[in-house]
Amino acid sequence: MGAIMKKLIIGLLSITALGQEAYLDAPYENLVHPVDNAKNIKSFNSVSNTKELISKVTSVKSQGSRGTCSIFSATAILEAMLIIKGYETKDVDLSEEWLEYLAMSTNGLKTTDGSYSYANFNAIKKYGMVSENTLPYISEDWSEGGFSSLKNERCSHLTGNYLKNCYLGHFDARLINSTLTALKDSEISGAQLVYDLIKEGKEFKKKVKFSNTSSQLYSTAEIKNYLSNGIPLTMGIDFFYGAWNHRKAAEYGIGRDASNWNEGIVGYPEYNSKDRTISRQHRAGHSVMIVGYDDNYVVTTNVLMNDGTYKEFNYKGVYFFKNSWGTSSFGATTKIGNEYYPGYGIITQKYANEMGSFYVLPVE
Incomplete structure (x- = not known):
């Protein structure tokens, strides 16, 4: 004892x-x-x-x-499977930040953290994946308060549940559902980056088959x-x-x-x-x-x-x-x-x- x-x-x-x-x-x-x-x-x-x-x-x-463990496990298994199937080498590094944005914005307007494997896999299949270099992970939970210039830039134009969602996904949720033409012409903060991310995701989908x-x-x-x-x-x-x-x-x-x-x-x-x-x-x-x-x-x-x-x-x-x-x-x-x-x-x-x-x- x-x-x-x-x-x-x-x-x-x-x-x-x-x-x-x-x-x-x-x-x-x-x-x-x-x-x-x-x-x-x-x-x-x-x-x-x-x-x-x-x-x-x-x-x-x-x-x-951030409460993103299912995002990390989904990204980890994707990286591993790409290595096992010969698509990538061990230096592959994919963006959890991108998958978290998809999880928060494409399965309803979420206002609390958390996802699950099945939904994450579906998001990867639908939107593709991007590299960590393109969109690095931000480890801070913006909803916990505090100020950052990026948080202000990406979310300050929003209110209500859209603002809460932006604090979780770090982008305006409406951007992912916009056309590429609309994104290219948009003045909303982050729109040009999301445009590039969607295009990179499309290239991923051309290469990787599920x-x-x-x-x-x-x-x-x-x-x-x-x-x-x-x-x-x-x-x-x-x-x-x-x-x-x-x-x-x-x-x-x-x-x-x-x-x-x-x-x-x-x-x-x-x-x-x-x-x-x-x-x-x-x-x-x-x-x-x-x-x-x-x-x-x-x-x-x-x-x-x-x-x-x-x-x-x-x-x-x-x-x-x-x-x-x-x-x-x-x-x-x-x-x-x-x-x-x-x-x-x-x-x-x-x-x-x-x-x-x-x-x-x-x-x-």
Whole structure:
């Protein structure tokens, strides 16, 4: 008990040092959880070649102080698939800023952050993608206040929900629905840039082809089949602060394990735990890119229960994932095999399968 308390106290004391970049999506609705049928199929290896897949993935990035994790996971899987299919090399760097604008502006006039894989994939297929050099990511959430000349330039002419939307997408939402001719002649701030972005997106669409295969995966057999064949996936999941050892776990009185946070280990929100009870009162979602699995890997967690006691749990079977919270905080010392992968994470299959939804991006 002393060791458990020591780790949790360290977590409480470390709240200002850990997880400052760990921003989240709004809660996801209508997640489709996979049927766990892979254990009935003997042909699957118990461990996928995670390191081989990671070797074809671009570097870990940080979403900063914006709720854009699903944007980052969608961009990450697109970059990976372009590398795997031979369209690009590992130095490919695509624009999360562009995809966030599309997510905020092409699926209704959104006034809160957050998207999900299926919508992001559809936006990529419809509008194409642009490079990070063309439109670099802005890590600040403009809706949090403060002044910047670009924020004023892009959004000050708007009011109401259009203004709220501009703070999220960083452009006037009406621009994406304008014709190229109208954009070229427009005096609205950002119109000329959006004109160039749409043209670059059209060139991307000419080059990259997508199949009509469904993105949604419905079983763990499908999940492991793709991962075994070196194809990454995205996963959106209901967020539980204690399972992730998130900075707010300490704030909410759930308990936090600083060591597991540093090692990128994500447990499970046990029944009758503070985590399962309290996290549901502060709903959020998170999205990551899944790069492998290990059915034999055991995760051990110490969970604060509703009765005030701590209980140890062991979970066999994990997925490995690429996160979007940078490399110096969450997962700073994540270890897969005998190598370190800063910014990556390890999540129990129990949590992921029960509360996550998995997607594949069908690049031909």
